[in-house]
Amino acid sequence: MTTTALVVHPVVPTDFEKRRKGRLPDVQLEEAVGLAAAINLEVLNAHIAKVYKITAGYFIGEGARDTIKEMVKELEPEVVIVNATLSPVQQRNLEKAWECKVIDRTGLILEIFGARAQTKEGKMQVELAALSYQRSRLVKSWTHLERQRGGTGSTGGPGETQLEIDRRLIDDKIILLKDQLEHVRKNRDLQRKSRERVPFPVVAIVGYTNAGKSTLFNTLTGAEVFAENLLFATLDPTMRRMKLAGGRDVILSDTVGFISDLPTHLVAAFRATLEQVQYADVILHVRDVSSEDTEAQREDVISILKDLEIDVENDPRIIEVLNKTDKLPDGGASVWRRPDMRGRQVAISALHNTGLDELKAAIDAVLSQSHSIHKITLKHQDGKALAWLHRHGSVLNRQDGEDDITLDVSMDEGEYQKFLSQFS
DSSP, X not given: OOOEEEEEEEEOTTHHHHHHXXXXXXXXXXXXXXXXXXXTOEEEEEEEEEOSSOBTTTBSOHHHHHHHHHHHHHHOOSEEEXXXXXXXXXXXXXXXXXXXXXXXXXXXXXXXHHHHOOSHHHHHHHHHHHHHXXXXXXXXXTHHHHTXXXXXXXXXXXXXXXXXXXXXXXXXXXXXXXXXXXXXXXXXXXXXXXXXXXXXXXXXXXXXXXXXXXXXXXXXXXXXXXXXSSTTOOOSOEEEEEEOTTSOEEEEEEOOOBOXXXXXXXXXXXXXXXXXXXXXXXXXXXXXTTSTTHHHHHHHHHHHHHHTTOOTTTOTTEEXXXXXXXXXXXXXXXXXXXXXXXXXXXXXXXXXXXXXXXXXXHHHHHHHHHOEEEEEEEETTOHHHHHHHHHHSEEEEEEEOSSEEEEEEEEOHHHHHHHHHHHO
């Protein structure tokens, strides 16, 4: 049975800065409705509430609260989604005022993460984020019991004891999950080093949620990753092998979508998923240029990549992929061309397979800047040297002669010099 919801987007004074950057309230409300749709909530109505001054106990002022209360009475939603970060006290007070379950933006995103995660690692990351969120709510949720504390000395009442037990249980789970995720990171690092020994360059796809990353991934690799018009359709990292036009093999990696105002502990929980981006040879930043919010979304992605110590404006690995051009008038993508990207922008439609040859050529060009193709001749008995080249380079072509083997090998200059020092 479908759960019904009322979506409320509070426009607060700090939103004026967001509006200046192009993030409009109606677009933010539409995104919140999209988040609700991502977990199959039936949205009965969506409302923009003007908040001239944030109220400590409720976040939303009395006038706006009363308006929403009337909507709740009329529509009878099972949950009210407030597209903002609420404190535990604010959430509880709004539930009392509206006599309805209330979840904030963080809680909604966690619900989506929980529904989408498929792999063991993904589920661990979701659980870690959820526990951190629950712990912040736990601090206030037992205050009615803390007031029951009686007697003197160090022994507290039942509320304090229960609170301490729950905190300890959550803290123990958090410590265990962090240890397990650290193990995952180490395994991924070993896998990355293994790929460096038999190097297929890694091409990571990043971008705002619902920008079309998974559709592009599927189109380029022929895979069947879940790709729907839903926010956060992909949570678990997926990797597939792909061949470029020149014959070079690469590993294409799809990642979790980015989103504005993502709470810090959520970013931290998913950092293991995003770490692969740091080590990628090419980074495809996929943008939905048909969205009114595309420039603001670009800034959000740049901000998160900066947290990963990736400078989008100057990193030569970045290719900006202007996606969904099929939704624009002819030549519409030219509006988003940036001279500072120095040709590292490609306009495509992943859905309609347009511009993909140009994109593959751009990937090849970026790889060629760091990897040169060397023609190397070996004797048939030089098995050790041949094995070394397969470990440290990408063998693009091989011709076996009567006495010799001629290879075209792609590798960076440092590895080539190591080869010469060992085998020439």
